[in-house]
Amino acid sequence: MRCKNILWALLVYLPATGFVLPIRTERKLPSKKWVISQNSNLRVNGSTNVNTFSCVIPTYDQQDTLTIVGNTTDQTVALNGRVRLQTGSFDCHNSAMTRQLRETLKEKQFPALYIRFLSLNKLPAATTTPERITGLVDIEIAGINKRFDISYQLSQDAQQVIHLQGERIINFSDFNLVPPTKLGGIIKTKDELSVDFQLNMKALN
């Protein structure tokens, strides 16, 4: 009789549970917050057929944080936060070039550009040895938003300052911007720009 009950129980239990997939529970690591400090900067390098230019936003005047959330199951890392940079803060070390870049970036219409951080390919260890990682960002210039894969170098110094250095080649045309030409096209600015930023951050406990 007892064997019969066990058999019945198995007959009911197995079909009832046998076709149900196990539910994978995402195990998220506790989030970390990094506060961006003022000595962060962004540099844009470009060239024309008569010279090269390097324009910099030397300081970051906002109080922003990046939130980093790791996921143990699939190793992905979500990165939340954005950097807002004033187009008018660009300095090309030459007043005419500075005005030209600001005009090309349509400063009057779009006074700021944004870098929105989306993800990292792995959870960074943040050690003194620079670690190469990649991640997705959205860059918004002149009202046009584009997604890019960025190469980063991340390290942490003895003062516990986290240095996140990112670089990426972008084009004026990615953002529907027209590189300036002068004197009937005899002087031309190349479409390609190299963007290089360094965020210096402190971890919030």
Place this chain on the structure above:
Amino acid sequence: MKKILISGLIGGCILFVFSYGGLYLAVRFFPSLFVAYNNPLFNSDGSRDALFYMHAFIISFSLSWFWDRFKGLFNGAFILRGLEFGFVYAIIALLPVMWISFSSLDITLAMVVSWFFYGFIQAIIAGIVFAKVNP
């Protein structure tokens, strides 16, 4: 009138080749002289490029009319007449325009001096052409 138009047209073609060919070579061999043109003061979007390239004909037709009106004042061999014509144009027209440009616009002295010599040489070439075509 016909002579003014014909010499203006011939002068315009010669100045076109000289002016833009010279500009192209100058940008190629002396690029540093042109860095200051990366300035919003100069048209950037190409919308006025056709007007820019018409300049050789505009100056040629203007100088052709001026030559026809005052050619009796320029004496000697055709090269000398062309040279004197260039000097007259440079002193009467270019010098005051360059003066006011430099005093009021955010441009460099090198730019203004180069424009002066560019216009001066254009006027000498035009003068030599006119002295031959419409003596």
